[in-house]
Amino acid sequence: MSSPDTIHLNQSGPTEFIFRMFSSSPKVQALLFCFFLFLYIMILCGNTAIIWVVYTHISLHTSMYFFLSNLSFLEICYTTALVPLMLSNITEARKPITLAGCATQLFFFATLGSTDCFLLTVMAYDRYVAICHPLQYTLIMTPKLCTQMVAGSLGLALSLSLPLTSLVFTLPFCGHLLEVNHFFCDIPPVLHLACADTRVPQAVLYVISMIVLTAPFLIICISYVFITITILQIPSAEGRQRAFSTCSSHLTVVFLQYGCGSLVYFRPPSTTPADEDWHLALVYTFVTPLLNPIIYTLRNKDVKNALKKVMSKKDSL
Template sequence: MLAGKPVLNHSGLPEFVFRVFTTIPEFQVLLFLLFLLLYLMIICGNTAIIWVVCTHSSLRTPMYFFLCNLSFLEICYTSVVVPLMLSNIFGAQTPIALAGCGAQMFFFVTLGSTDCFLLAVMAYDRYVAICHPLHYSLIMTPKLCIQMVLGSLGLALFLSLQLTTLIFTLPFCGHHREINHFLCDVPPVLRLACADTHVHQAVLYVVGILVLAVPFLLICVSYAFIASTILRMRSAEGRRRAFSTCSSHLTVVLLRYGCCSLVYLRPRSSSSEDEDRQIALVYTFVTPLLNPLIYTLRNKDVKGALRNALLNKAASDTS
């Protein structure tokens, strides 16, 4: 093996390696510690939300049910990517087999798509709560909430299975196996194929429209009705609470859909592999971290439940 070069298996199924962020040891240590810290914050923050929602009866409402599922998705979503990313950050470039790359892509696309669908479901929940408050409990029944979560997951599974299967029927050239990314995402893997990928690019755009454009349009329609209803409210306190809740959700929505659209819906001719990798860092680390931060720092109910839980824990430890 040549110094600093991975050995690739040219005789059997193709293997892939990820391009390193940097070859400078000091920067590698800093990046490892930074990404590890962000990952631990994501795990701890989202786990705290799940724990609080599941242990406090006052938070057992549709909105917090969806938030709990969103937090669980964020944990799984980052766990599919970050551990392998951390293991490769020091430049070892451990090869990943074709099947492993396909599995990572499938779970990454599935969880990311479910996340996007669930954000649209949460927008619908806010629409019903604000625009039809008297019928909220009749519309947002526990059965409907479960069906919407399972429907989001089922649709994401179907789309990601079709997309991943289509991509990994392509032949991959032996001398083009270094992925200019930190995960097996769809665009960088497509660039390694040594065959015509116009059909695959078209399918990717169709899936991108279904996962990103359609839910985002539904969210915009929901919030147009919400904004109209809020502006007609007579109570200043009611308007403030409604705007606070909705702005938190919109912050996550705009960051998630904006970054993903730049990667998956932008024409290939105007895209850059390095830019895609930088943008992917945002929706891999920033949005999963913003989820617990926004919904705890800007939500009085969650903050109150967390405060009570910590006080009860401290009281039980001292007694």
């Protein structure tokens, strides 16, 4: 009897993958397609609005908003690497993806997701300097340093994602057409389809997850310990509230991003229900990229004021 994760095991030809169906009901498929398409459009519009507002308003040309606009750009690229293919597989007959196509999607997912985590760490450092060393802020957070930190985040992510992707896709896969128990090519479900010992790739994945998730999260926590101590020493209640409000937006995104990532990549594969990983993946594919612009817009007076100016200009035309 064949495994539920393999289809046409004995067929010859190049290895291809198909993704798990969300539902077999055409009505449910149509509803899901419309719902996910709506979320995707909102992600694109919200993050594009953040980039445009930061770019067009001189008052927002600071390191904090430079990092925010880069985070929004990452979210656009990140969701675009996953969602269009996912949408095409909801309503149409499931189209196979080639081994190279699956490897490419996994590489972009890992690279952009890792860069996102490193950039959130950079943003925590930016808040630490702004609150704990306000007089030296402009001297420390120069445009050159900010650009180097963003480039360094991307470079580190590339250096981790490329060997991991190569290691996963040099494994042999059993069969011609394999079903990935997911809606995109993520590492754990792809490793599950390999017909070879996966202990080495699993160990490498664990180490890289420590570098991408645990180390940055510890740095963020340490930064916010110093930030909290400094904020509590601010004499005025209004000053403390404003400082906490600035940090709360960032912390909300951090806990969503790192919480979901840790639940997926730090549990032993044998104790990880496939459906649970599937649901968590929907959170960091749709919820986090959608919440980023909403959180930073609603809880940031500078961005709200800039958006209000834009809307008032449009109304006056």
